[in-house]
Amino acid sequence: MVYFDVIIVGSGVAGLSAAVSAAEQGLDVCVLTKEKEISECNTFYAQGGIVSDGENDSTGLLVKDIMAAGSNINCIGAVRYVAKQGPKTVQEYLIGKAKVPFCRKEDNSLDWTREAAHSVRRILHAKDESGKAIELGLLSYAEKFKSITFLNEYVAIDIITNTHHSRRSEERYRKPRALGVYALDLKKEVVVPLFSGAVILAAGGVGNLFQHTSNPKGAVGDGVAMAYRAGAAILNAEFVQFHPTVLFHRDVKRFLISESLRGEGAKLMNRNGEYFMSRYNQEQKDLAPRDEVARAIYREIEMDGNGYVYLDTTCIKDISLPDRFPAIYTTCKSVGIDISKEPVPVVPAAHYFCGGIKVDLSGKTSIKNLYAAGENACTGVHGANRLASVSLLEGLVYGVHIGKNIKDEIRKPKKELIASIPEWIYPRAEEDFDPVLINHDMINIQMTMWNYAGIVRTQKRLTRVRNDLNYLSHRIEQFYKTAKLSRDIIELRNAVVTAGIIAEAALKNQTSIGCHYIR
Ligand code: SIN
Numbered sequence: 001m002v003y004f005d006v007i008i009v010g011s012g013v014a015g016l017s018a019a020v021s022a023a024e025q026g027l028d029v030c031v032l033t034k035e036k037e038i039s040e041c042n043t044f045y046a047q048g049g050i051v052s053d054g055e056n057d058s059t060g061l062l063v064k065d066i067m068a069a070g071s072n073i074n075c076i077g078a079v080r081y082v083a084k085q086g087p088k089t090v091q092e093y094l095i096g097k098a099k100v101p102f103c104r105k106e107d108n109s110l111d112w113t114r115e116a117a118h119s120v121r122r123i124l125h126a127k128d129e130s131g132k133a134i135e136l137g138l139l140s141y142a143e144k145f146k147s148i149t150f151l152n153e154y155v156a157i158d159i160i161t162n163t164h165h166s167r168r169s170e171e172r173y174r175k176p177r178a179l180g181v182y183a184l185d186l187k188k189e190v191v192v193p194l195f196s197g198a199v200i201l202a203a204g205g206v207g208n209l210f211q212h213t214s215n216p217k218g219a220v221g222d223g224v225a226m227a228y229r230a231g232a233a234i235l236n237a238e239f240v241q242f243h244p245t246v247l248f249h250r251d252v253k254r255f256l257i258s259e260s261l262r263g264e265g266a267k268l269m270n271r272n273g274e275y276f277m278s279r280y281n282q283e284q285k286d287l288a289p290r291d292e293v294a295r296a297i298y299r300e301i302e303m304d305g306n307g308y309v310y311l312d313t314t315c316i317k318d319i320s321l322p323d324r325f326p327a328i329y330t331t332c333k334s335v336g337i338d339i340s341k342e343p344v345p346v347v348p349a350a351h352y353f354c355g356g357i358k359v360d361l362s363g364k365t366s367i368k369n370l371y372a373a374g375e376n377a378c379t380g381v382h383g384a385n386r387l388a389s390v391s392l393l394e395g396l397v398y399g400v401h402i403g404k405n406i407k408d409e410i411r412k413p414k415k416e417l418i419a420s421i422p423e424w425i426y427p428r429a430e431e432d433f434d435p436v437l438i439n440h441d442m443i444n445i446q447m448t449m450w451n452y453a454g455i456v457r458t459q460k461r462l463t464r465v466r467n468d469l470n471y472l473s474h475r476i477e478q479f480y481k482t483a484k485l486s487r488d489i490i491e492l493r494n495a496v497v498t499a500g501i502i503a504e505a506a507l508k509n510q511t512s513i514g515c516h517y518i519r
Contacts, residue, residue, distance in 0.1 A: 001418055004030040004149070005410050006403075007181055007196040009156045009223060011035075012043035013131075014374025014395035015202035016138040017093060021403025023145040027410070030194065031148060032183060034155040034218060034487055039135050042204045042215055042375060043392065046131025047258035047327070049102075050094070050392040053087040054112040054122025061119055062086075066390060069117050069289050070354075070383020071514040077361060078380040086393045089400055090124065098137035102126055114263035115388035116287040121263075123389045128258050128325040134392060153186040155487050156222065157424075159199055159230040159370065162413075166420040176231055178370035179413050182424055184485055191424035191485065197410030198369045200402060201227055201357060202395070205375040206240065209499045210350035211450035214246050214256040220491045221498025223376030227357040228497060233366040235378040236355030237505035238516040241386050242455050243351035244268070244293040247344065248308040249335050257311055257328060257346050259388050262286045264324070265316040268293070269343060270300045270309050291385050291515040294348040298455045301347070310343035348455055352391060354382040354515065355505065363402040369411065373398040384514020426485070433483035438492055441476060445469070445492075445499050453503050457518050462507040469500045 005027040008015045019029045035041070051062065062083040067074050094100045102124045103111040112121040126133035142148055160179045162171040180195035203223030207215025228234055245257040245268075262268075267275045267286050280296040281288035288296075300309050313321060321340045322329045332339050356378035363371045363379075374395035381394045448468050452461035473496045480493045512518045 001195060002192065003195045003412070004028050005197045006030070006200060006406060007032060007194055008200045008202055009181065009226075010041065010202035010204055010374065010376075011038045011150070012041035012202060012204055012374055012395065013134055013138065013392050014399040015200070016135070016142050017396050017399030018200050018202060018373055018403040019148050020093070020097070020138065020142050020145065021400045022406055023142070023147045025404065025407045027147065027407060029148045030151060030196070032151045032154045032156055032181070034153065034186070036153055038150055038152055039139055040216065040218070041135065042219055043131045043395070044135045045214070045216060045256065046134075046392055047128045047256050048115055048260045048389045049113060049123040049125030049130040050090060050134065050396070051086060051122055051389045052090045052124050054120050057120050057122050059083045062122070065117060065119055066381065066387045067383070069385050069387035071385060072383065073513065074383030075380025081361060082381050082390070082394050082397050085397050085401075089397050090393070093396065093400060094134060094137065098134070098141045100126065100133050100137035102133070113260045115259045116262060116293065117284070117289045117387055123260070125260065128260070128327045131392065151183070155184040155186060155490050156203070156226065157182045157184055157191065157490055159226050160193060160195070160421055161230050161367065162417060164230065165422065166417060167422060168417070168420045171417070171420070175368055177368040178230070179417070179421065184487070184490065186487060191426070193421060193423065195413060195418055197412050198371060198406055200371040200373060201376055202372070202374045202399065203376050206353045206498055206502070207350040209445060209449050209495055209502070210454065211446045212246065212347060212349035214243050214254055214349050214351045216254065218491070220495040221353075221376070222491070222494045223372065224356055224501060225494035225497040227365060227370070227372065228501060230367055230370065232370060233358040234356065234501055235358040237501045238509050239354035239382070239384050239514055240350055240502060241290060241352040241354055241515045242294040242348045244290060244297055244348050245311050245346040246349035247332065248347045249345065252331060252335055255331055257344055258325070259290075261311065261313055261316070261325065261328070264319060266311050266313045267315055268297065268309055269312045271304050271306055275312070276300055289385060290388070291517065294455050295517060297348050308345045308347050311346045312343040313339040314341060314343065352386055354378070354384065354386050362405060363398045369409065371402050371406070373402055384516065427482050432486070433479060433489060435488070437479070438488050441472060442492055442495060444472060445495050449499050449502070453506055455517065457506055457516070459507070459510070459518070462503060465503045466500070466507055469496060469503055472496055473500055
């Protein structure tokens with residue numbers, strides 16, 4: 001039997017910060033990732049940065065900005081907690097322990113940037129590769145702990161619970177409790193039960209459920225789907241944030257054009273050369289909340305019919321773009337766009353899941369010994385829409401909090417209970433499934449979600465998405481039960497479950513609010 005004190009599914013900022021803080025408490029931790037590289041996750045691709053306490057800033061001002069972006073339906077306790085603990089935790093873990101090389105000014109003080117809907121400059125950044133710097137810093141700190149085991153190329157399939165899996169009939173009358181996970185070892189092609197005293201889901205977002213996204217391919221809602229199947233409560237699933245500006249180009253997909261470019265002065269422009277944001281928000285213009293900017297672009301594209309607008313980066317005057325935004329500059333240059341001389345074609349794309357697995361202030365889900373942190377969790381911090389650069393902060397603060405406090409909650413399952421959990425039961429067919437069928441179903445989900453549950457929703461569109469997903473989910477469940485298990489099939493099964501949860505929540509909430517916009 002393989003046992004760890006804590007199993008963490010996911011290796012982004014939330015997973016790694018939970019891992020290091022649990023290891024600091026003397027716990028044995030296992031971090032599972034389905035990817036080859038431990039650092040391959042949403043965190044790695046975050047460009048803008050992480051909120052901390054900036055110039056002329058205060059906890060109260062940050063709380064106000066987060067609440068305003070979230071349309072005031074945020075959980076105030078969670079917002080206050082993150083706003084208060086955030087700057088300290090950034091200092092202690094990211095600057096102190098993980099030695100993240102945030103940009104500094106000539107006098108060595110930290111350099112703050114600005115993004116939409118922030119009252120002051122308060123975002124710490126590592127040029128335009130802030131997520132990468134945070135991820136690699138945390139990873140190298142985590143690698144110092146012998147008590148952290150990294151299992152890469154392990155796909156978590158389901159959470160093992162006493163109520164779902166135990167063969168002892170009395171367990172079904174007890175409260176559900178997480179005992180570990182079943183995971184597919186991709187290298188050996190076997191499913192192993194991994195047991196633990198607690199499971200933390202930090203499995204990232206849902207962007208890849210949509211045709212256009214800034215997220216990496218693996219972001220299909222694995223954590224949400226696993227928690228849902230285990231019976232955990234899911235909250236605010238209708239709130240999917242669309243980032244206004246992802247590069248529009250045939251050869252480069254999923255490449256974000258950071259909001260901090262607008263923070264430094266770039267302006268959105270339609271194809272007639274008009275800076276259009278003042279027509280939509282006179283006061284904040286290009287720095288209006290993301291949902292407003294994304295909808296304005298959607299509207300401009302609808303009117304013009306050409307599929308994209310421009311971000312005019314040439315109006316940024318005081319800074320060198322290759323220097324301050326090297327990744328964006330180089331990627332655009334590689335496809336023939338010089339952002340210091342010409343505007344960049346951009347479109348909105350699915351970016352961040354504001355809903356997720358419902359957790360309390362300690363990161364606990366509705367199932368005993370099951371925790372969630374980061375994008376797959378709904379702490380209530382983001383409400384109906386997320387303020388830029390608050391997500392890495394939320395993942396860090398909750399990850400550290402869970403890791404520091406989990407020790408007293410851990411319960412090693414008794415031998416008899418573990419013995420009552422069956423080995424994985426393989427489907428009868430051992431043949432590989434036809435990849436064309438899997439790909440087609442995934443594309444089907446992505447197109448359906450983008451067109452009917454995207455930036456602008458209507459009741460009719462949402463009814464259609466729900467019905468189409470219902471049909472698809474029966475077919476996919478059949479694949480899953482009969483095909484040889486693979487990463488693709490596990491992801492497809494999770495994708496259809498999570499897409500269905502989003503569609504159902506969107507259909508139920510008939511009030512247009514934040515990033516859930518109904519026309
Ligand atoms: C960006 O750099 O525009 C993204 C920042 C974020 O989503 O928080």
